[in-house]
Amino acid sequence: MNRLRWIPAMVVTAMLAGCSLPSLTKESTVVQSTNTKDKEETTIIPSMQIDNQYYRTLLPYKESASRGLIVSNINTKYDIKEAESGLLRLSQQAFDPDKYFFQEGQYLDKNTVNSWLARSSQDPAGLNPKTTKNMSPTERAKTAPIYLAHIVEQNYLQKTGKNKVKLAGVSIGLALNSVYYYQKEQYGATYEEPIPQAVLDAQGKKIAAQVVKRLRQIDGLSEVPITVGLFKQQSRSAIVPGTYFAYTNVDQGSAQIKDWKKINEQYVLFPTSDANNKYRDINENFNYFKQDIDKYFSNYTNIVGTGFYQNNKIQKLEIQIPIKFYGSSEIIGFTQYMSGEVMDQFPKGLQVEVNVTSINGPEALVVKEANADEPYIHIYND
Template identity: 90%
Template structure:
C-alpha cells in the first residue's frame, strides 16, 4: 500500500470525525426490484465511514435521471447541496445504521423533464401555464418557473438474511428564487425575484402532486416518502442554497399532513452582514486573512464558507487560490497557515482549508473540532 493511499484513507476518516473502520468481509445479498418484478445480486460494503454516512449498494447504480441536475440547477454549489442536503435530511427519516443508499431508480429523464415543463406545454407539467398572449414580463411576474429540478434518492433495508428491498424514498424539489427571462430573442437577461412566502406556498403545492404521482408508480405505492424543498441561489452566487422545509409521508399515504422547518444557511466570509451571529467568525476570518497578508502576498483571494444549523456555525470551509511555483514555498505557506488556523478560530469549530493553484490542489489543512493539532497534507510531496 503506497503512502498516498494511506494518506487518502486517513484524511477520509478524519473528515468524517472518526477513526478508521475495521475491514471485514462485504455481504452479497439479493435485491428485490418491485417495479421490474425481478431480483438482482448486490453487495453491501462492510465499511461504514461514520454513523452519519450511508453504506452504498454495489455495483453502483447511477440515477435514472442522471445528468439533468447539471443543466437544470444554476451553480455547481447548488448541484452539490441539492444532493448532499437531501442526504442530511434523509438521516432523520431513514437511519444510516439500518438503511442502505442507492441513487434514484424510479424517476427517469423523460419523467423528470415532463414534470418540469409548464402545464400548457405538457399535461404532466408541474410549473404554471403561460399563454401566448402573455409578454415575457407578465410571465415573469404572474407565472414564473418555480420548479427547477427533482432529486430522487432510494433507501433500502434487509428483509432477511440475504435480501434487501426498497424501504424509503427521498425527493428534493429544487425551487428557483430568481426567474431569469429575456424580452426578445438573444436580448438582455432580466431577473424577477421570487419571495420566500410564494416559494413556500408553490413548493408545497407541487410536493402534494408529486406524492400522488409517486404512489401511482410501480413499487412506490407503500414505501415511506420524505420530501424536501430546496431554495437555489442566483447564478452569480458562490455559496449554495439550502433546504428550508421537509415532510414525511407515511407508508401507503398519499397525503401531506405536516411540514417541518429547516434552519440551515451558508454564509460567505468575509461578510458585510451585521447580524450578530456572524460577527465573531467574521472577525476571526479577517484576522486570519490579515496575518497571512503580512507574510504572503502570492495568492489571489481567500474566501470562506460557513455552514450554519439552527443559527450556530457547524463548519467553515476556506479556499485559497495561490500563484506559488516552488514546492518549498508551498510547504512554508502551508505550515504558517496551519498555525494561523489553530490560533485564529475557536477550538470547537471544524475548519477545512484547501490551497489550490492552476495545477490543481496543492495542500489541505483540517482542524477538527476540539483537537490540539491540525491534519496537514501537501499533495505530490
C-alpha cells in the same frame, strides 16, 4: 511544529468528511429484491461505514435514472452539490444510516422528470404554471414564473431477512428557483425577476402534494415512506449554495401531506459586511486569520470562507486559498504556518477545512476537526 500530523493521500477523502478513519473489513454479499415482478439481482453491501452519519452504498453502484439532468437544471455547482448532500442530511432523520442503505433514484427517469418540470401548457404532466400566447415575457415573469427547476430522487433500502434487501423509503428534493430569468426578445438582454420566499413556500408545497400523489401511482412506490424537502437554489451569480427550507415525512401508504417542518440552515460567505451578531465572532476570527497570513505570505489572490449554519449556530467553516507559489518548499512552509493559524484563530469546537489550490490544481489540505488538538495535513504530490 508539534501540532502537525501528516496523512497519506489514500485517506484524504475520509478526512474531507470530517470523521475518524474506519477500519477496512470484508464485504458481505446479499440478494436484492427490486420490487419489479419478483426480479432479483446480486449486490454487495460494504461492511465499512465511514461514520454513523453516512450511508453505506450498494454495489455495483447504480446511477440515477435521471442522471445528468441536474447539471443543466441547477444554476451553480454549489447548488448541485447541496441539493444532493442536503437531501442526504435531511433523510437521516427519517432513515437511520445504521439501518438503511443508499442508492441513487431508480424510479424517476429523464423523460418523467423533464415532463414534470415542463409548464402545464406545454405538457399535461407539467408542474410549472401554464402560460398563454398573449402573455408578454414580463407578464410571465411576474405572474407565472418557472418555480420548479429540478427533482432529486434518493432511494433507501433495508434488509428484510437473511441475504435480502428491498426498497424501504424514498426521499425527494424539489429544487425551486429564487430568481426567474427571462428575455423580452429573442437573443436580447436577460432580465431577473426575484421570487419572494412566501410565494416559493406556497408554490413548493403545492407542487409537493402533486408529486407525492404521482409517486404513489408508480410501481414499487405505493407503500414506502416518502420524505420531501423544498430546496431554494441561489441566483446564477451566487458563490454560496442555497439550502433546504422545509420538509415533510409522508407515512407508509399515504398520499397526503399532513404537515411541514421548517429548516433553519444557511451558508454565509466570509469575510462578510453583515453586522448580524450571529456572524460577528466568526467573521472576526476569519479576518484575524487572513491578516496574520498577509503579514508573512502575500503570494496568493484572495482568501474566502463559507460557513454552514444550522439553527443560527455555525457547524463548519470551509476556506479556499488560491496561491501563486511554484516551489514545493514554499508550499510546505506556507501550509505549516497556515495550519498553526487555523488552530490559533478559530474556536476549538469548530470544524475547519482549508483547501490550498494553484493553477496546477490542489496543493494542500488542512482539516481541523471539532475539539481536535492538532490538524490533519496533506500536501499533494505532483
